[in-house]
Amino acid sequence: MGVGNKRTLTKTRRKTRDVDQIISDLRSAKHLTQYKSTKLSQDLPGLGKNYCVACSRWFDAPSTLTAHERGKPHKRR
Numbered sequence: 001m002g003v004g005n006k007r008t009l010t011k012t013r014r015k016t017r018d019v020d021q022i023i024s025d026l027r028s029a030k031h032l033t034q035y036k037s038t039k040l041s042q043d044l045p046g047l048g049k050n051y052c053v054a055c056s057r058w059f060d061a062p063s064t065l066t067a068h069e070r071g072k073p074h075k076r077r
């Protein structure tokens, strides 16, 4: 493995957006669109559809997104 420090490795692996960025997303749709345009839709699960704004996560199917919205991590957000 390239990275020796395990803590750094695990801390950056599931890096999503910062909470303050998400708050901006929730307040202005323009901010969110700007962020989405920086990502290639081909690289995202489900071609960039099924996005949860509050958790800044993509899902591969609408059913997965619906299931996620009922879940605990989402409600905590």
Ligand SMILES: [Zn+2]
Residues within 6 Å of the ligand: 052, 053, 054, 055, 056, 068, 069, 073, 074, 075, 077
């Ligand atoms: Zn969510």
